[in-house]
Amino acid sequence: MTTAAFIGLGNMGYPMAGHLARAGFDVTVYNRSEDKARRWVEEYGGRQARTPALAARGAEFVFVCVGNDNDLHQVTVEDNGAVHGLSAESVLVDHTTASAAMAETLDAACREKGGRFMDAPVSGGQQGAENGQLSIMCGADEVTFERLAPVLDHYGKSVVHMGPVGQGQLTKMANQICVASVIEGVAEALSFARDAGLDAEKAMQVIGAGAGGSWQLVNRHRTMLADDYDHGFAVDWMRKDLDICLAEATRQGTSLPATALINEFYKEVQAMGGGRWDTSSLLRRLRRDKG
Structure with missing residues (x-):
């Protein structure tokens, strides 16, 4: 039985770790909220560790999926972090959307312990994680990627080697630039359709079947029209991601003029109290004065 550790059981990590357990991996989990780790063990089996280092001890593969660079640094390289529990030839896989510089820091830290590292941010949201249909963008040497690819297939529909360490994170930045731009486009199209007196739902159906179609349009237009944003990928997390994109672009x-502008739009949504709303809430920003 292959041993694995999974650190971070949020909306993404919880089901991803579950896919590994269901595939027969012997999984040890760590989460800052111990109650959530306890619930995961009750649902999937395995064990709960008191620290990331203890979770990583003896594991062939150590997966991390947390919020940002600071969280990642805390659970990996600081006291009781996962790096301190690595065994020789074990692999630390980071699914967090973080900076490329952080990926390089973790690669160096893992090599000091005789282990390996791969940055592997994901796209597909909570639904993709639950259904095992994530797109995974990997940065590592060829040997490490070939070793990990069959494991990642348990929750990834597209697992692609982008190049050396850091290339996965850079690809995820490009992904978030696309996502933010598409969401703003869908929001503006819906606002325009309503003001023009169109049946907005019908308009999105026909647009979604043509060149204007996108995942965001197909999967979010109905909830946007219903003004329902208590789900999905939070504005706070998108702001974090776009800040990373803009810093790397600098x-x-x-030049990322549209991305910078949309980041300002998301700041307005946060000011409206929408930090935890789904990113599609850009429509609420556009319609806030129309009732």
Whole structure:
């Protein structure tokens, strides 16, 4: 039985770790909220560890999925972090959407312990995690990727080796630039359709079947029309991701004018009290003065 540790049981990590358990892995979990880790063990079996280092001890694969660079640093390289529990030749896999610089830091820390590292941010949201249909963007050497690819297939529908460490995170940044831009486009289209007196639902059906279609349009337009945003990927997390994108773009000397503008729109949504609303709440921002 292959041993694995999973650190971070949020909306994404909880079902991802569950897929590993159902595939027959011997999984030890750690979560800052011990009650959630306890519930996971009750549902899937395995064990609960008191620290990330104890979770990682003896595990062939150590997976991490937390909120941001600071959270990641805390559960990996700080006292009792997962890196301190790594065995020789074990692999730390980071599913957090984080900076490329953090990926390089973790790679160096793992190598000092004789282990390996791969940055592997994911796209597909909670629904994709629950259904095992995530897109996984991997940064690692070829040997490490080949070793991990069959494991990631348990919750990934597309597992792609993008290149060396850091390339997975850079790909996820490009992904978030696309997502934010598409959501704003869908929000503006829905607002326009309503003001033009169209049947907005019918309009989205025909647009979604053509060149204007997208995952966001197909899967979010009905909840947007219903003004329902208590679900999905939170605005706070998108703001975090876009800040990472913009910082990296500044470092590269790349211009991202639309991304910078949409990031400001999300700041307005946060000011409206929508930090935990789904990212599709950009429509509520557009319609706030229309009733």
